[in-house]
Structure formats: structure tokens, C-alpha cells
Amino acid sequence: MEFGIFSHMHVPHDDTEHARFLRELEVSEAADAAGFKYDWAPEHHFLERYSHQPAPEVYLSWVAARTKRIHVGHAIVNITAPVNHPVRVAERIATMDHLSEGRVEFGTGRGSSSAEWSGFAIPSAAETKPMWQEAIEQIPRMWREEYYAYEGKYFRVPRRWITPKPYSKPHPPLWVACSSPPTFTLAGELGLGALCFTTGTAAEVADHVRNYKDAIRRCTKPIGEYVNDHIAVTTNMLCLQDGDEARWLYSRARTGQFLEYLLPVARFGPPAAAAPEGGARADPRADAGRPGGAAPARRQPGRRSRGDRRGDQGV
Known part of the structure; x- marks a missing residue:
């Protein structure tokens, strides 16, 4: 078992964004010094107070520059094309992978609510599912192929050389946010790591883990170049000597x-x-x-x- 932190950027009414960013960075540095494995950061837009973390690639790059060992994890990047063009995602993740010397964890998702989807003119939650599927299938191709071209439903790319290629070989670990039983199964079938919260009872979380493990054992053609058989569960915690x-x-x-x-x-x-x-x-x-x-x-x-x-x- 490995431990990490979640740099969520929750901003209470009696706090400020600037103070909160500095505090999150302080915690990230302390977690690195204490030997924590991961620092995960979400991507959220238009959500008052809950999370003021719309640019995790900027935040995590700063964390990577100020730390030595901790892995900088996207939990998640919204890879739907209207929010983040998949080519730009591939470029940013690979760049961060070089600057951190292989400490990037690439978690993916499609947004948390209609406040986010509709803010980018996506008509419905249902539309985000095929958008995510298309992007997660194509990003590893962008890293793998010398020249890349694609004609899809949600984005198109003429024949281009996409740089840089990742520092990690063949690429950073791939993850997906999971919030329902079918998503845990899908993550396993695609060979992706599963990111989730401890919502529900311990027995319900155990069922999700079991479904994921059953599905990933059946995976023969992972989305990436390898199977990332890991599940990360986020919960509240306070750890002291006393x-x-x-x-x-x-x-x-x-x-x-x-x-x-x-x-x-x-x-x-x-x-x-x-x-x-x-x-x-x-x-x-x-x-x-x-x-x-x-x-x-x-x-x-x-x-x-x-x-x-x-x-x-x-x-």
C-alpha cells in the first residue's frame, strides 16, 4: 500500500485563493519530505469554493520543481476535446514527464457536473462519454507514432509530428476517474488504473475494488502500452503521533x-x-x-x- 495527498484547492469563505495555493504547496513539499508517494490534483472549472484548481498542469509543475521524489498526479485531466484538445494534453503530460524525470501519473476524466460541461458548450453528460473514449484511445498513439494523423468525431488532426515524446518508457501510467460500478469495470477492461473516492460503505467500496480486479484480469488489449493494475482511493485523513x-x-x-x-x-x-x-x-x-x-x-x-x-x- 502506498500513500499520497490530494491538493484539492478548496477555498472556504474566510480564506483567499492566494493563501490557499501557498498552503497547498507547503503541504506538498512536506509530503515529499515525509516520503508520501503521490500528490494528486484535480481539474475543476466554475465551482465556487469547492475547488479552485482549473490548471493542475501548472500547479503540479511547480510541485515537481520543488520536490525530489513525490509523483505528481493528475486526478484528473478533463480530456474531452472542448475542454482540453487531446493534442495539447499529450504535449503537456509529456513535457511534465520530462521536467519531473518520470514522476507523472496521468489520470483522465470528463468533468464532475453540468456546471462544468455546459460551461464549455457540451450539450449533455452523455456526450462526454464518447468524447473521453475517443481521446483516451488517441493520446497513446500520439506518443507512440513518429507522425500522427486522425479524423474523428470530436477532433481532427492532419499529419503532424507531435512533440515531445514522454520521458517515461513507454509512457506515464494511465488512470481514469471512477464513480459508478460500470466505470470500475470499464477501467479494468481497458487496463487503466482506477481513481475514486470513499463514497458509500466499506462494503460498497470493496465491491468496486473486486469488480475492477475481476475486469483487469480479463484485459488483453490495454488502451496504453501496458496494464496499470492499481486503484487509488481518496478519503479524509489526519495522521499524528498521538x-x-x-x-x-x-x-x-x-x-x-x-x-x-x-x-x-x-x-x-x-x-x-x-x-x-x-x-x-x-x-x-x-x-x-x-x-x-x-x-x-x-x-x-x-x-x-x-x-x-x-x-x-x-x-
């Missing part, structure tokens, strides 16, 4: 506010107003910490209570 301290701090984190920004994005509406002090909002600590739902009392960092277990590294 388990109780980690639980106490996490119970005060505004994860609920983050979700309030996520849920309305498809409706174009503003985030739900925060409940006033003393209002009806449930205490976020209700299910954190010790049995019975009580949040652990705060203690001095580094001090362990009698009931602590050795090796407890937080949540």
Missing part, C-alpha cells in the same frame, strides 16, 4: 462545510448557509473519538493516556 490529539483536531475540521460546497455544484446554487452558533447543526464530534460518540477531551500533544495503544497513528 491518536487522541488527531481525533480531537479532526473533529474540529470543517469537513461538513467542504461537503456543503460539493453537493450544490450541479444546481448552480450557492453553498448552504452555515448554521449560527448554537443553531441546529449537528456537532461534528458526535461520531468522533471514543465509544458512545463522545469526542476525546483535548490533551497536550505528545502525551498519551493510559488507554492508548502503541502504534496508534491517528485516524
Whole structure:
């Protein structure tokens, strides 16, 4: 098992974009120094507060320049032609692969909501599926062939020399964002790595993993030059030396506010107003910490209570 971080660029109302970018970079550098394997960054457009990360190729290039080991991962690049022309995607990924000396992970997708699709004049979610399929089939060809030409439904390229070719041989690992059972199966059948969130129960996530592994065993003709048999699952985490301290701090984190920004994005509406002090909002600590739902009392960092277990590294 390998660990990474997710540089999402969530910007709360009481924060600024500039401060948040600098903070994300600080965390990325710390993750590299601590030995984390991945720094994933999404691509989102037009989403207020939820994610102000529309140009992950710029952000991740900066991370690559300031780090030594961590892999810079796109989670994802929107490869539908109206959003990012596939030739430009191939050029940018290959360039970043050279500058990072082979630390790029190429995750792909097609956008998160109608706020994004319609912003680029894509008529429906259904239309993004064949757009993605066309692009993911063609980008490895652009890297593989000396001269490339293509006449497709959503984009066309006359015979051209596409440069640079990737530093990694034959190319960086290919991934796709998965949010439904059919997508996990498709990812496996195409030999792509699967990127997902921990939505649903642990049993439901286990089903997704099982479906993916079953499908990838059947893969005989991967989209890329090889099968990327990996699944990356994103969840919230806080890891400290002191388990109780980690639980106490996490119970005060505004994860609920983050979700309030996520849920309305498809409706174009503003985030739900925060409940006033003393209002009806449930205490976020209700299910954190010790049995019975009580949040652990705060203690001095580094001090362990009698009931602590050795090796407890937080949540």
C-alpha cells in the first residue's frame, strides 16, 4: 500500500485563493519530505469554493520543481476535446514527464457536473462519454507514432509530428476517474488504473475494488502500452503521533462545510448557509473519538493516556 495527498484547492469563505495555493504547496513539499508517494490534483472549472484548481498542469509543475521524489498526479485531466484538445494534453503530460524525470501519473476524466460541461458548450453528460473514449484511445498513439494523423468525431488532426515524446518508457501510467460500478469495470477492461473516492460503505467500496480486479484480469488489449493494475482511493485523513490529539483536531475540521460546497455544484446554487452558533447543526464530534460518540477531551500533544495503544497513528 502506498500513500499520497490530494491538493484539492478548496477555498472556504474566510480564506483567499492566494493563501490557499501557498498552503497547498507547503503541504506538498512536506509530503515529499515525509516520503508520501503521490500528490494528486484535480481539474475543476466554475465551482465556487469547492475547488479552485482549473490548471493542475501548472500547479503540479511547480510541485515537481520543488520536490525530489513525490509523483505528481493528475486526478484528473478533463480530456474531452472542448475542454482540453487531446493534442495539447499529450504535449503537456509529456513535457511534465520530462521536467519531473518520470514522476507523472496521468489520470483522465470528463468533468464532475453540468456546471462544468455546459460551461464549455457540451450539450449533455452523455456526450462526454464518447468524447473521453475517443481521446483516451488517441493520446497513446500520439506518443507512440513518429507522425500522427486522425479524423474523428470530436477532433481532427492532419499529419503532424507531435512533440515531445514522454520521458517515461513507454509512457506515464494511465488512470481514469471512477464513480459508478460500470466505470470500475470499464477501467479494468481497458487496463487503466482506477481513481475514486470513499463514497458509500466499506462494503460498497470493496465491491468496486473486486469488480475492477475481476475486469483487469480479463484485459488483453490495454488502451496504453501496458496494464496499470492499481486503484487509488481518496478519503479524509489526519495522521499524528498521538491518536487522541488527531481525533480531537479532526473533529474540529470543517469537513461538513467542504461537503456543503460539493453537493450544490450541479444546481448552480450557492453553498448552504452555515448554521449560527448554537443553531441546529449537528456537532461534528458526535461520531468522533471514543465509544458512545463522545469526542476525546483535548490533551497536550505528545502525551498519551493510559488507554492508548502503541502504534496508534491517528485516524
